[in-house]
Amino acid sequence: MSEERSLNFIEEIIEKDLKEGKHKEIHTRFPPEPNGYLHIGHASSICLNFGLAEKYNGTCNLRFDDTNPTTEETEYVDSIKYDVEWLGFKWNEELYTSDYFETLYGYAVILINKGLAYVDDSTAEEMGVQRGDTTKPGTNSPYRDRTIEENLQLFEDMRVGKYKDGEKVLRAKIDMAHPNLLMRDPVIYRIRHAHHHRTGDKWCIYPMYDFAHGQSDSIEHITHSICTLEFIHHRPLYDWLIEQLEIFPSKQYEFARRNLSYTVMSKRKLLQLVNEKHVASWDDPRMPTISGMRRRGYTPESIRNFADTIGIAKRENMVDLSLLEFNVRDHLNKIAKRVMVVLDPVKVVITNYPEGQTEELEVENNPEDENGGTRKVPFSREVWIEREDFMEDPPKKFFRLGPDKMVRLKGAYIIKADSFEKDADGNITEIHCTYFPDSKSGHDTSGLKAKGVMHWVSIPHAKTAEVRLYDRLFTVEDPSNEDGDFKDYINPDSLNVVSNAYIEPALVDASLEERYQFLRLGYFCLDKDSSPEKLIFNRTVTLKDSWAKEQKKG
RNA sequence: GGUCCUGUAAUGUAAUGGUUCGCAUAGCAGAUUUUGAAUCUGCUUGUUCAGGUUCGAAUCCUGACGGGACUGCCA
Numbered sequence: 349m350s351e352e353r354s355l356n357f358i359e360e361i362i363e364k365d366l367k368e369g370k371h372k373e374i375h376t377r378f379p380p381e382p383n384g385y386l387h388i389g390h391a392s393s394i395c396l397n398f399g400l401a402e403k404y405n406g407t408c409n410l411r412f413d414d415t416n417p418t419t420e421e422t423e424y425v426d427s428i429k430y431d432v433e434w435l436g437f438k439w440n441e442e443l444y445t446s447d448y449f450e451t452l453y454g455y456a457v458i459l460i461n462k463g464l465a466y467v468d469d470s471t472a473e474e475m476g477v478q479r480g481d482t483t484k485p486g487t488n489s490p491y492r493d494r495t496i497e498e499n500l501q502l503f504e505d506m507r508v509g510k511y512k513d514g515e516k517v518l519r520a521k522i523d524m525a526h527p528n529l530l531m532r533d534p535v536i537y538r539i540r541h542a543h544h545h546r547t548g549d550k551w552c553i554y555p556m557y558d559f560a561h562g563q564s565d566s567i568e569h570i571t572h573s574i575c576t577l578e579f580i581h582h583r584p585l586y587d588w589l590i591e592q593l594e595i596f597p598s599k600q601y602e603f604a605r606r607n608l609s610y611t612v613m614s615k616r617k618l619l620q621l622v623n624e625k626h627v628a629s630w631d632d633p634r635m636p637t638i639s640g641m642r643r644r645g646y647t648p649e650s651i652r653n654f655a656d657t658i659g660i661a662k663r664e665n666m667v668d669l670s671l672l673e674f675n676v677r678d679h680l681n682k683i684a685k686r687v688m689v690v691l692d693p694v695k696v697v698i699t700n701y702p703e704g705q706t707e708e709l710e711v712e713n714n715p716e717d718e719n720g721g722t723r724k725v726p727f728s729r730e731v732w733i734e735r736e737d738f739m740e741d742p743p744k745k746f747f748r749l750g751p752d753k754m755v756r757l758k759g760a761y762i763i764k765a766d767s768f769e770k771d772a773d774g775n776i777t778e779i780h781c782t783y784f785p786d787s788k789s790g791h792d793t794s795g796l797k798a799k800g801v802m803h804w805v806s807i808p809h810a811k812t813a814e815v816r817l818y819d820r821l822f823t824v825e826d827p828s829n830e831d832g833d834f835k836d837y838i839n840p841d842s843l844n845v846v847s848n849a850y851i852e853p854a855l856v857d858a859s860l861e862e863r864y865q866f867l868r869l870g871y872f873c874l875d876k877d878s879s880p881e882k883l884i885f886n887r888t889v890t891l892k893d894s895w896a897k898e899q900k901k902g
Numbered sequence: 903g904g905u906c907c908u909g910u911a912a913u914g915u916a917a918u919g920g921u922u923c924g925c926a927u928a929g930c931a932g933a934u935u936u937u938g939a940a941u942c943u944g945c946u947u948g949u950u951c952a953g954g955u956u957c958g959a960a961u962c963c964u965g966a967c968g969g970g971a972c973u974g975c976c977a
Contacts (some may be wrong), residue, residue, distance in 0.1 A: 354916055354924095381977050416976060472975055481973050483903050517975055527905045529973050538975040557977050580907060581972050602907085604970095609913085615977095657926065659915050661908095664970055668913040671927055681940060716940070747938065756936055789936065801936045868937050895938045 356660050358396070358601055362404055362572060371571045374406035378432065378439070379561065379575075381413045382424035382545070384615040385630045385637045386431045388651070388672075392606045395655035397574055398437035407440035409568055414446045415560045417544035425545070427630075431638040436648045443568065445560050446546045452555045452563055453507065455593050456518055456537060460499045464592055465536065466492055467502035468519045475517075478524065479532050485525035486532045492521065506539055509552045513539050520559075522588065530585050534558055562586040565598035573598050576605040577662065603660045609669050610820040611636045612828055626838055627821070633875075633886050634821045634842050644818065645863060645873035645888030647683075650676040666826060673889050677871070680888065684865040685713050688725070688758065688803040689885075690850045691815060691869065693732040695807065698763060700782045701729040706808075709789065711759040723854050727760050730807040732850045734868075737802050738765070738779055745898060747800035749779065755800040758867060762787040762798045803867040810850040813883035816875065817844040851883070858883065865891075 355363065365371050376397040380386065386394075401408035410432060414420045432439065459465035468491045470478065480486035494502070506516055518537035526532050536559035541552045555563075562585075565573045573586075580602045590597055607613060612621075613636060621627050621635070630637055633644035641651065654675040658667050707727045714720030733749070742750035749755050754764045763781040771777050787794040821842050827834040858864065858874045866872050870890040878884040 354918095356915090360918085379977090383977080413977065419976075475975080476973080479973060482905075485904095486973095514975065529905085532973090535975050540975085554975095556975075561977080577907070578971060579977090581905080583906095604908085606914090657914070661915070663908050665914065668928070671914060674927055677939090686937075712936095715937085745938095758936060760936095762936095792936090798936085800938080803937075865937085865939085868939070870939095891937075891939050893938075898938080 357662070358400065358572065358574060358603065358660065359403075361601065362400065365571070366404065374401065374404050374571045375409070375440075375569055376401050376406065376572055376574060377409040377411050377443075377565065377568065377570050379411045379413045379564075380428050381416070381419075382421060382428060383416070383419040384424060384619060385427050385639055387613055387615075387618065387638060388608055388636045388641065389605050389613045390431075391435060391638055391651050392655045392658070392660070393574070393576075394432055394435055394437060395652055396603070396660060398432075398439075399655075400572070400574075401440075406571075408437070409441045409443050409570070410439035411443040411445065411564060411568070413557070413561060413564075414444055414544070414546065415554050415557060417540055417542040417554065420545050422545050427639060431642075434642060434648055435638070435651060441568075443564075444546055445555075445564050446544060448560070448564055448567055449547060449551055449555070451567060452560060453553075455563055455595075456503065456555070456559070457500065458593060459520065459536075460496060460503060460518075462592060463496060464521050465518055466494050466499050466521055467506065467516050468492070468533075468535075469516055472514065475535075479529060480524070482529070488524050489519070489533065492533070503537075506537070506553050507551075509541070511539055513541055515539060518553075520585075520589070522585075528581060528584055530558070530581050531588070534585060558582055558585050559589065562589055562598060562600070563593070563595070565600075566590055566593075566596040569596050570598045573600045575600060575602055577602045602662070604662050604665060606658055606660075607664075607666045607826070608636060608672065609666055609825040610822050610827075611669075612822070612834055614828070617828070617834060620835070621821075624835075626835065633816070633818050636821075643876060644886055645680075645871060646676050647679050647863070650679040653679065669820065676889050677892070680863055680865065680871040682716050683714075684863040684871055685720070686711075686715070686865050686867055687855055688805055688852045689813075689815070689855070689866040689869065689872075690732040690734055690803065690805050690810075691817075691846045692735040693805075693850055694735045694738060694776055694779065696731050696733050696763070696779045696781055696804070698729050698731070698781050698783045699766070703729055705729065706806075707760075709759050711789075725759060725852055725854070726806045726809040727757075728806045728808050731757065731804040732807055732810060733757075733779075733802055733804050735776075738768070738776065740768070740776065748802060749781075749800070753800075754796065754798045755802050756787070756789075756798040757804045758801050759789045760804070761785070761789070762792075762794065762796050803869075805850045805852050807850075809853050811853055811856050811883075812848050813851045813855070813885055815846040815849040815872070815885045815887065817846065817887045818842060819844075849885075856880075856883065858885075863888070 378397045398408045517535045519533045631639035631643045708724040711725045738749040756762045761783040763783045767780045769778040822837045823839045824837045827837040864872045871888040872885045875884040
C-alpha cells in the first residue's frame with residue numbers, strides 16, 4: 349500500500365552500502381553538545397538520524413559531545429534527553445564523549461609514537477600567524493620537530509597538570525601548506541583546568557572536536573556519521589585521523605541545516621534573547637526551541653511531519669513558516685477538542701428568550717473525529733460574542749451579525765439583530781436580538797438559512813481565563829541577515845495577552861495534554877503556569893482566515 | 903586570490919540520459935460547509951546562462967554567473 353517515496357541522498361548511500369555488503373547494519377548517532385537547548389533545526393537532525401536507524405533496522409545512539417567543560421552543563425543534558433524522548437525517539441545507548449577520554453588519550457599517544465603529533469609551545473597568536481590564510485601557505489612551528497620521546501614526556505606532563513591553560517597544545521603533524529586550513533597541523537588537545545560536568549577534576553587536558561568526534565564515531569562503530577554542511581571541511585581530517593589510528597572507518601556525510609523564516613536558530617542568538625529578557629525563558633512559546641514549541645502546543649507528530657515535508661539536501665535554504673504551520677494545523681485539526689471562547693466580548697441580549705431560562709445544548713467535540721463524543725454547553729438569554737462579529741454598517745460579504753442580519757449561534761439558534769446600544773465614545777455596548785425557537789441546532793424546522801455561524805459563551809455560565817496570543821518573534825524573514833543587530837527586528841507584537849477571556853464552563857477541566865480548537869480563533873493549549881484559580885491558554889497557531897484576506901483586498 | 907559545497911515555481915523537495923519536469927505548502931478561482939476552519943475541484947508560477955557530448959540533457963563535460971562555507975586552544 350505504501351506509496352513509492354523517493355530517497356534522499358543519504359538514504360541512497362545507505363541502500364547502496366547495504367546492498368553492496370559494506371555494512372550489515374547501520375548505526376547512526378545524534379551528537380548534541382550539552383551547552384544549550386535543542387531547537388527546530390536539531391529536530392530535523394534528530395528525525396534524520398533516528399529515523400534512518402528505524403527505517404533500516406539499525407541503531408541510533410544519543411551521544412553528548414562534551415569536550416569543552418567551560419560551556420557544558422547537566423541541565424542541558426537533561427533537557428536534551430527530554431526533548432528527544434518527547435519527539436518520540438528511543439536511543440540505543442546514552443553515551444558521552446567524556447566516557448572515551450582515556451581511550452582518546454591513548455589514541456593521541458599512538459599518533460605521537462607514529463611521529464604524527466607534537467607538543468607545541470606557541471601561543472594562540474603565534475599559531476594564527478603560522479597558519480597562514482586562504483591564499484598563503486602556513487609555516488612550520490619551531491616546535492614541530494621535537495623527538496617522539498620529548499613529545500611523549502611533554503604530553504604526559506600536560507596531562508598531570510604541569511602547565512597552565514594555553515601554555516601548550518598537542519597538534520597533529522600534517523601539512524602546513526595544505527590548501528585546507530584545517531589540515532595545517534590542527535590542535536587536537538588543549539589544556540583546560542576546569543571542572544567537567546561528568547569527569548569532575550580528573551582531567552585538565554581535553555580533546556578538540558576534531559580529535560573526539562570522529563574517534564567517538566569509530567569507537568561506537570557508527571557507519572554513517574551525519575552532520576551539517578559547515579563540517580565538510582573537516583572531513584579530510586576526519587578521514588586522516590581514522591586512517592592513521594587504524595580504527596573502525598566511520599564515514600561522515602553532510603547535509604544543509606534547515607533555516608526557518610521569521611526566527612533565528614543559532615544557540616548564541618537564542619541565548620541572547622533569553623539573557624536579555626526579550627523572551628521569558630528558553631521555553632518561551634515564541635522560541636524556536638523544542639521546549640518552546642512544546643509549550644506553545646506543537647505536537648511531536650506535527651514536528652516530525654514537518655521534518656519529513658522539508659526533507660534534506662545540501663543547498664542553502666530558508667523554509668517558510670507556513671510549511672510548519674500547515675503541519676501543526678493538519679495534526680491539530682484531527683485531534684483538537686472544539687470549544688467556544690470569546691476573546692473580545694460584546695453582550696448580546698436575546699429579547700424574546702425567557703428570562704432565567706437555561707438550556708443544555710449537546711455539542712460535538714470534534715467533527716473530524718467520529719469517536720470525539722459530545723459535551724453539554726449551557727445557553728441562556730444573554731451571551732457574549734466577539735466584538736468583531738458585529739458591524740453597525742457591514743459590507744455586502746460580511747456573513748456575520750449586523751442590523752437585521754441573521755446568523756446562527758453555533759450549536760444553538762439562529763438569531764437576528766434588532767437594535768444596539770452605544771456608550772458616549774461610540775462603542776457598541778449591547779446588541780438586542782430575537783431568536784427563532786424552531787431553529788434549534790439539530791431540530792431546525794424553521795426553514796431559515798443563515799450564512800454565518802458564530803461562536804459565543806453564555807454570560808451567566810461563562811468562566812474567565814488568560815489567553816496568550818503569540819505571533820512570529822521577528823518582523824523579517826531572516827533577521828540574522830539584515831543590516832544592524834538581529835534584535836532590531838524583534839516583533840513588538842509577538843505576544844498579546846488577553847487577561848479576561850470568557851470561556852465555556854467545560855474548559856475549567858482543561859488538561860495540559862489536551863489540545864483545543866477555540867472555534868474560529870485557532871488552536872490553543874493550557875500553559876504549564878496555569879492553575880485552577882487562574883487558567884492560562886497559549887495560542888499555538890491561528891486558523892486560516894480567508895475573511896481576513898478578503899478584508900485586506902479592500 | 904586558495905580550497906570546498908551548491909544552483910529546479912514564491913517556499914521546501916522529486917526526477918538517477920528517455921512522455922508534457924512530479925509532489926507538498928503558499929497564491930488564485932469555484933464547490934461544499936451549523937467553524938469564512940476542514941474537505942473537494944480546477945488554475946497560475948520553474949530547470950541561472952552559454953557552449954559541447956548524444957537520436958535524446960534538469961541530469962554528463964567545459965566555461966561563465968549567482969549563493970554559501972573555511973583563516974577559535976568552540977562544536
